[in-house]
Amino acid sequence: MKTFKSILAAILIVGTAGFLMSCESELESKGTASIGVTDAAVDAENISGVYLKVNEVQATAQGKTKTVVAFDSPKTFNVMDYQSGATYDLGEGQIDAGSYSELRFILDEGSYVKFKDGTTADLDVPSGTTSGYKVKGDYEINSDSRTNLVVDIDLRKAFVKTGSGEYKLRSTARIVNKDRSAVINGTVSGNTADKVVVYAYEKGTYKESETAEPADGESRFENSINSAVVANGQFTMAYMEEGEYDLIAVAYDENPEEDTYAFRSASEVDMMVAGSLLSVLKVEANANINVLINLDF
Structure with a gap:
């Protein structure tokens, strides 16, 4: 009888410990x-x-x-x-x-x-x-x-x-x-367009066909990851994930009477980063990257 009680007590102790560990594990998850x-x-x-x-x-x-x-x-x-x-x-x-x-x-x-x-x-x-x-x-x-x-x-x-x-x-x-995530801070020179937007694409994914008039319910540059309007020669792209990116600069012409902008042209750009001329931008986590771009439109 004493042996039985000892075994029962041991089972209860193990069971209680297992229950407590399960609760603790659940809380920690x-x-x-x-x-x-x-x-x-x-x-x-x-x-x-x-x-x-x-x-x-x-x-x-x-x-x-x-x-x-x-x-x-x-x-x-x-x-x-x-x-x-x-x-x-x-x-x-x-x-x-x-x-x-x-x-x-x-x-x-x-x-x-x-x-x-x-x-x-x-x-x-x-x-x-x-x-x-x-x-x-x-x-x-x-x-x-x-x-x-x-x-x-x-x-x-x-x-x-x-x-x-x-x-x-x-x-x-x-x-x-x-x-x-990382931040890209850009400075743009040589721009003569009324409006410029810079788009970021995963390396090698940009296609010139994306400049065409979009289908109903879609937009131009559908496959871009991020975009930013250039204002006073500056732009910021925040929350960029690690990876390699091509930057595409797009020019728009203003129609003041209708308060709209019409697409003019798009081109892949080279950029100056830390003194090096690059065609592809490598982005690492938590980086703050300064990019210089010279446009010819």
Whole structure:
């Protein structure tokens, strides 16, 4: 009998220890995800705001969604207000550690577009109020640590006007780990165009065919990773991931009567970096790169 009691006690001790270890492991398998939103250049000159109303942010892994953060009332913000490295803070939350492949913004009714004359129009975000505005991209949430994620919506690609006159937000945004991203600061000389936009492409992916008039619901330079408008001879591309990039400079001519800009030409550019002339820009994590570009248009 005494032996039986000893064995039972040992089983209880081991079982309790295993339960406590399981609980501790479960607690340690959580990580914090912080979500920010940024924008890049936008082609529509008569637009002053693209406003999203976000109720909830979800993370997706293997087809299952987990809530990162939810709001008592929707967070409403103008995506266009956050460019050149500025971000809108959508908050943070704890989720299971692991590999994820998507973020979803569950939207409230009433996201809209605002024009420079003060008028507004509805913004069509397919499935935005149900399964959410979907942003695809792989990212890791590590146990007992904080991961700062930035969603680069890049309205130049995502925001389009369809042939039927509707304004639509496409799911072309990207997810960047802020703590492993780089910044490109550019200085441009020799420019005579009314407007210049610089586009970044993964090395070897740019095709001249992307300069053609885009199909309905698409944009020029569809495969670019990032873009920036040159202002006073300067531009900034924030949240660039590690890799090798080609830079494409694009000239636009202004039509003052219609307050629009028409595409003129595009060309791959060489750049001066730290005294070296390069045709391909290598970007490393956390780098702050100064680029000099001389244009001939």
